[in-house]
Amino acid sequence: xxxxxxxxxxxxxxxxxxxxxxxxxxxxxxxxxxxxxxxxxxxxxxxxxxxxxxxxxxxxxxxxxxxxxxxxxxxxxxxxxxxxxxxxxxxxxxxxxxxxxxxxxxxxxxxxxx
Amino acid sequence: xxxxxxxxxxxxxxxxxxxxxxxxxxxxxxxxxxxxxxxxxxxxxxxxxxxxxxxxxxxxxxxxxxxxxxxxxxxxxxxxxxxxxxxxxxxxxxxxxxxxxxxxxxxxxxxx
Numbered sequence: 001x002x003x004x005x006x007x008x009x010x011x012x013x014x015x016x017x018x019x020x021x022x023x024x025x026x027x028x029x030x031x032x033x034x035x036x037x038x039x040x041x042x043x044x045x046x047x048x049x050x051x052x053x054x055x056x057x058x059x060x061x062x063x064x065x066x067x068x069x070x071x072x073x074x075x076x077x078x079x080x081x082x083x084x085x086x087x088x089x090x091x092x093x094x095x096x097x098x099x100x101x102x103x104x105x106x107x108x109x110x111x112x113x114x
Numbered sequence: 115x116x117x118x119x120x121x122x123x124x125x126x127x128x129x130x131x132x133x134x135x136x137x138x139x140x141x142x143x144x145x146x147x148x149x150x151x152x153x154x155x156x157x158x159x160x161x162x163x164x165x166x167x168x169x170x171x172x173x174x175x176x177x178x179x180x181x182x183x184x185x186x187x188x189x190x191x192x193x194x195x196x197x198x199x200x201x202x203x204x205x206x207x208x209x210x211x212x213x214x215x216x217x218x219x220x221x222x223x224x225x226x
Contacts (some may be wrong), residue, residue, distance in 0.1 A: 049146060
């Protein structure tokens, strides 16, 4: 019940295209859903996050769509650039108990080709 | 910019040896977490440490692991007797203003 399932495992997108990564969760107590971007040899860096009281959040070219009833959320990268090539992790957290235990998906390796 | 710095960046150790990984906050954080990432796999929570006590730990964080704040500034993760399967990237992280976590650059531990 603590799992976060992420797909696809890898993704190749043409420059300028839209990258879409999907995640699904089971634990309805999760109340915070961040996305992290990780470059090789670096730590995960927070990209964008959403709480379940909104259905969409946009920051620049990055958008999270959230479907509470389906227990799914997705990351959309518009106008994908080669510099976006990285591994993306979705994560979930139940913050109500003062917890900081993030549960991560398995990651999606995005390659944006020119 | 990461809010923590980790040392060493890479450590190679023999199986059965003890290792200590260090994390130094840029500002005065009381709350720390440790995560690990086995090569090519997902990031996994190990432990959270608040005000000199463990507040949460996962099943991975068994008796071989311990955390400390030995001198009031840096935080350490100790693995008493390393196993081959302990080879991974180890990240410390601090909380942000809301609920987000800021990760350090990580320490790559290689057990041979």
